Amino acid sequence: MAAVTQVKGQRRVGMTGDEAVAYAVKQADVDVIAAYPITPQTIIVERLAEYVNNGELNAAFIPVESEHSALSTCVGASLAGARVFTATASQGLALMYEILWIASSMRTTIVMALANRALSAPINIHCSHDDAYAARDTGWIQFFAENVQEAYDLTIQAFRVAEDKRVLLPTIINLDGFILSHSLEGLYVLSDDEVRKFLPPKEPVNPIDVEKPMTYGPLALYDYYYEFKRAQAEAMKTSYPVILEVFKEYEKVSGRKYAPVKAYGMEDAEVAMVILGSSAGTARYVARRMRERGEKVGVLSLTLYRPFPEKEIVKYLKNVKAAVIMDRSYSFGSPGAQLFMDIAAALYNEGERPLLINAIYGLGGRDLTPEQVEAAFRAAFEAAKTGVVKEREIWLGVR
């Protein structure tokens, strides 16, 4: 867990998740920002517009007419050699969808904050993970923040990961809409100098240069498309050890330790819960109370979602009897929601593996209560005891 530790010289400030991301982006000294306002990320872009207008940040702030244009602008700027940032949510990400694939295939290093929000209809502005999941196959690295401190820290680290020459992939930082984007929390921030040292200026590979013309985004049919995809797959695989390296380097600077997976109580857990985003705290709170009563439960929460930390997950889960996988989204007609399918696939080839239950929760910003978390753990205990999963899919707190 990224415990907030006081490191000499670090300032403690109060910020919302959106403000913390904007502050990190300012400290990252980005060159180009292109975004279109959408709740609940709007404050990120508003703050950045202020920073540029005040002269605190020397960047091109490019207002655009849609999210499709925002991400297209970012692609061009990134290929030209700029450090680039954008932010969006929900419908905005949906409008970016075709450019998401292009941004990753052309190996841009765009960093995007995604203030997770439910997809319409009905219209809703609160948290689901629909948008993050919709981007899961598009070739972007994805982190999930659990609190405002993590949103700040992961934003800074995202630039370092994305721009690493062994990686060169665009990167998303997910922060739960409103729950994190609009909640004021205390956090420690690095000095501008420390961030500058951690994030040296971007050294672009094959930047657009009129003196050295190249073809960007060519047509490649059955002769080369396949090979380009294979190379892109390798970049995503290669990013995993680089992410571990960046976590270590960041710990040296910040004193805060990051890992792809945060484990609580897993050393002796009989049943486990796997969860993404801000609800991990609620899950651990319930797990702690249950453990005090002698019930051996554990919680895994993912800081890294893509590339999926498969080996870590297997290491923790293969010896539990049952696990409940929490999804703040739904995949209609699929054999389980998105995180459930990932975990089921990761475990399938293991000789020893737990029974799995998929719990849907919190859609459209509905609170996840401790009672619901406990009910999910109870369902897992029941499966562990009987050796049978009675209901693979449960909807927590639905009327």
Next chain:
Amino acid sequence: MSRLMSWRELEIGCVVPEPGNSVRYKTGSWRALRPVLDKSKCIKCLLCWVYCPEPAIVRREDDSVEIDYDYCKGCGICANECPVKAITMVAEAGGE
């Protein structure tokens, strides 16, 4: 055709670093209809040279033209534009 590269040899991000390399991609094999020029009818107006999208009409010093069958895709625009019907499109019979 040159040797096809493996995925390990490709430039990052589908970039093609060598400008102008498309001259090596000969598109003449796409052709189903072949433009045939009757030089005795040609009035050297150069409309075919202007309109050819490739360009596969080669302009000589004296403004006479020739057709470059390595790149001509057989679209027929030249034949359509020619004011004196000096170009006729004939079916390709299994190659050039």
